[in-house]
Amino acid sequence: MIKHLYLSGVTESFVEVVACTLLENGQFEIKLENTPFHPQGGGQPSDTGYIAESEVVHVAIENGTIIHLCKSAVALGRVYAKVDIQARRLHSRLHSAGHLIGHIVESYGWQPIKAQHWPNNSKVQFLATQNSEPVDSMYLETRLQAFIDADLAAKITLNENGFREIQFGELNAYPCGGTHVLSLSEVGNVKIIKMEIKKGKLTVHYALAKGILG
The missing domain is CATH 3.30.980.10 (Threonyl-trna Synthetase; Chain A, domain 2)
Structure with missing residues (x-):
């Protein structure tokens, strides 16, 4: 089960990329084992930021899974993720x-x-x-x-x-x-x-x- 690091106020951490899928619109859908990114929901917009060097433009929940929509691909494995703190x-x-x-x-x-x-x-x-x-x-x-x-x-x-x-x-x-x-x-x-x-x-x-x- 994915660890929701954002619930503890975390805004940056190492994460494990478990999936990276190219979408028809040219964006990449990234799934993480643990995430500091708050997904859109509960009346609050999603976090943005970076996973490795890839810009995160939106975070959502689909079928119970948090997905990170990014501008470029991210290699599977351990990388650093950072939320836009402002x-x-x-x-x-x-x-x-x-x-x-x-x-x-x-x-x-x-x-x-x-x-x-x-x-x-x-x-x-x-x-x-x-x-x-x-x-x-x-x-x-x-x-x-x-x-x-x-x-x-x-x-x-x-x-x-x-x-x-x-x-x-x-x-x-x-x-x-x-x-x-x-x-x-x-x-x-x-x-x-x-x-x-x-x-x-x-x-x-x-x-x-x-x-x-x-």
Whole structure:
């Protein structure tokens, strides 16, 4: 079974290339025995980077297997792989910010149902319940910043069913297979772009403030 090194925050390591297949579009599908690359999923974009000298342009899961789409072939055997650390850091900051929004809005009686932590298009969607209350965007930003300023540490655990969960400080843990910051000060400032309600669903659009931690 492939080792998901990215779940432990690894961004570079030696890997074992077990398959390299030329695709019709000219890209190469690379399979590894262990990978530091986070595949696209769970609302988070895939990592990019390099396997040996070959650029990794996308990582996905197909039929339960992680595949790395690369621009050139890679020889089978042991090579070095390195994730684009700037992109990983951005994705992690956005993902952690999305979790915080989920925690805060959930406290107003809204049920989180979907999230997308993409640069330039990050949003969290909630379903109304009988206990849902109005949420003010300015107040949401203020509460977000309070958690970030408190610099709560991330804690990763496995629940009783063996599923990975992420928790910040004493906030409730959320099931998650994505990457996150080590502590909330790394998130920086978060801006609520807009909030909209349609058909009983609240969508909160957000972004990281420019100039804060890159």
